[in-house]
Amino acid sequence: MILSIESSCDDSSLALTRIADCKLLFHTKLSQDSHHSHFGGVVPEIASRLHAENLPLLLSRLIDFLRTLSPNAPFAPLKAIAVTNRPGLSVTLSEGMCMANALALSLDLPLLCLNHLKGHIYSLFIDTPHAHIGEGLGVLLVSGGHTQILHMRDYEHITLVAQSLDDSFGESFDKVAKMLGLGYPGGPIVESYATGYSGALLPMPIPLLHDKRLAYSFSGLKNAVRLEIAKMQAHDNTHQEAQPTLREETKHRICASFQEAACTHILHKLRIYFQQHSVQFTHFGVVGGASANTLLRTRIESLCQEFGKTLMLAPLEFCSDNAAMIGRLACEAYMRKEFSPLNDTISPKSLPQDFENGL
Incomplete structure (x- = not known):
């Protein structure tokens, strides 16, 4: 299975997705809405600090779930770590990348750095092994x-x-x-x-x-x-x-x-x-x-x-930013072995190669 991390803006989220059938096994999320409401919008510095506090809490929940699957070696079922590294707020993307690098390094697992917008597209296919798009x-x-x-x-x-x-x-x-x-x-x-x-x-x-x-x-x-x-x-x-x-x-x-x-x-x-x-x-x-x-x-x-x-x-619960959609996208990237080296490369915008231009 793949552990996925989402921190592109003001939602901290982690998920576990089974690679074989793209089944979402676990998803947890903490919103920051109440912290930003007074300002009428997201304050990047506050969002970054809250990610630093929330992501470890969510990881603790995820580990508890893993222990129900593998009590003696909770991380054994993991095959890769996936994380959003673009586009988004640089200071919040960094928090997710920091955790992803630490997990990939300590567990000796491949890293998948993914585009947040492509993740939104794959929110349509959560729990679905094939992306049914017809003729387009x-x-x-x-x-x-x-x-x-x-x-x-x-x-x-x-x-x-x-x-x-x-x-x-x-x-x-x-x-x-x-x-x-x-x-x-x-x-x-x-x-x-x-x-x-x-x-x-x-x-x-x-x-x-x-x-x-x-x-x-x-x-x-x-x-x-x-x-x-x-x-x-x-x-x-x-x-x-x-x-x-x-x-x-x-x-x-x-x-x-x-x-x-x-x-x-x-x-x-x-x-x-x-x-x-x-x-x-x-x-x-x-x-x-x-x-x-x-x-x-x-x-x-x-x-x-x-x-x-x-x-x-997409189901309403997966319309806003979430790690479940990143996990679903990660299944596609994993099967194609699109692994990334351990790094702290983030981007506030999509990369030129992420999307084609013009039909």
């Missing part, structure tokens, strides 16, 4: 740091079709939540506020609506929300309070209006991708933490039905 798999990856359309022919051939020019889909939810003082992470909070509103929506711009490029952009929409908040604050505070506030109904309205525009933007570009490349894929997957958004899932499901594509969704 289109993928929408929406997370806190990335918004991408990817096209997968097989493990070795994954093409980057489109990505955000600035903010990501998930990041824009976090920033809207921060502007409204709603806390972190912004995705589920903004969605909750949006779901509770059924009135008229505020006019919001749809980014790149008349731009034929396959690309995303959320900075303009984010700024439109900021301007709308300022306007509504002036409207809601007729007595000129020292600290302008918004009525709860106004917060619900802003969240609903923003979410509608953000999802419309995602679907507008996806429709172009479907129209241009529909013959090249039969399955379509949605992955990443922000893929848990119900409105987005519903809209994409309708799009897949319209074009006759099989929709694939």
